[in-house]
Each structure stands twice: as structure tokens, then as C-alpha cells.
Amino acid sequence: MLLNEWISLATICILGAFSPGPSLVVVLSLTASEGRKAGYIASLGHGFGVFIYALISATGLAIVLNSYRQLYISIQILGAIFLFYLGIRIIGSSLFKKSDNKSQDIVSSIFSSRLIDGFLIAILNPKIAVFFFSLFSQFLVAGQTFTIHLGMATMAGVIDTFAYLTLVSLVSTSIMRKFITIYKKSVEFAFGLLLIILALSLCFKLFLDYI
Helix, strand or coil: CHHHHHEEEHHHHHHHHHCHHHHHHHHHHHHHHHHHHHHHHHHHHHHHHHHHHHHHHHHHCCHHHHHHHHHHHHHHHHHHHHHHHHHHHHHHHHHHHCCCCHHHHHHHHHHHHHHHHHHHHHCHHHHHHHHHHHHHHCCCCCCHHHHHHHHHHHHHHHHHHHHHHHHHHHHHHHHHHHHHHHHHHHHHHHHHHHHHHHHHHHHHHHHHHHC
């Protein structure tokens, strides 16, 4: 690939990473409810999920996903269920969470769960696979090496991670922190409700499209 092609690919990946969607809602909701560290960890997990999908797409395996419609639908359904579950969990946390001093005991648990949350919200969103399949189809040519495909996927994953880390940092500024501290429960509830609405709207769309 030529330098201008890499620049074009990077530009599109940046635009895609900063575009609003369910992933952004999840990461920002975790930041609002559990702080910057949770948001950073979820961002790393999401970036890894994007890398996986990008690598699959770059190596042509997304064609297999596209060929088996039932598999695509199943992943969409799992994604909707996961979004609904996160929404319920966030709302429950905003309504019933009690302050305590157990943070030191659950650091490793938070790290692993938030990393998995970020990863799953990416990997259970087949639109990410479709996005990269459509994008990479413009840059893939016969005879390309796996090294180039790995480079394309790595670029996508790094850009996505950087974009989400940046957004988490912005949300975690002092002004935003004061706002979130004052209206924390309301912000968490709003994020959770938005996730549930997204999940239900996705299910409704699936119903209209496939049933």
C-alpha cells in the first residue's frame, strides 16, 4: 500500500472511531459511574475488539460472516441482549449502589470486568465487522501479505483505543467531574435508559428486517 492509501485509511478509521453509537454510550457510562480508570480500561477492551474485527475483515474472513446470514443475525441478537443487560445493570447501580470502602478489594475484579465489557460491546456489534469489510475492500488487492493486513488491523485498533481514551479524558475533566458528581445518579440512569432504548430499537429493527 502507498502512503496516501495508509493516510486515507487512517482518516476514515478516525471518523468511524469518533462517531456516536452504542460503544460510546457504554464507555462514557462506565466513566460516569465508576471513574476515569474504568473508562480507560473499557477503552482498551473496545480497541482490542475492534482490532479483532479489523483483522478478520482484512484477511477476508468477513466474507464468511456475510455469507451466513443466520450467524450475522445471531450476533446482532447477542449484541442487543448485552446492551440491554448493561442498561439494566447501570440503572440498578444508580438506584441501589451504596458507598463503601471496598474499592481496594475489587480493583482486579473491576479491571477484568470493564476490560471484558469494552471488548464485548465491540465484538458483539457486527456492524463493526461490516464497516471494516466495506472499508478494507477499497484497499485490499490480490497478493497482499498478512503483514499488511495485520498493519491495517493494528492501525484500526490503535486509533479506536486512542479515540476512546481521549473521549474518556474529556469527560473526566474537572468541570465534567463536578457535573457528574452532582448529578451522578441521574447521569447513570440516563445512560442506562439510553442503552435499553438502543437494545429495544435494535430488536425492533431485527423484527422488521428478518421476521
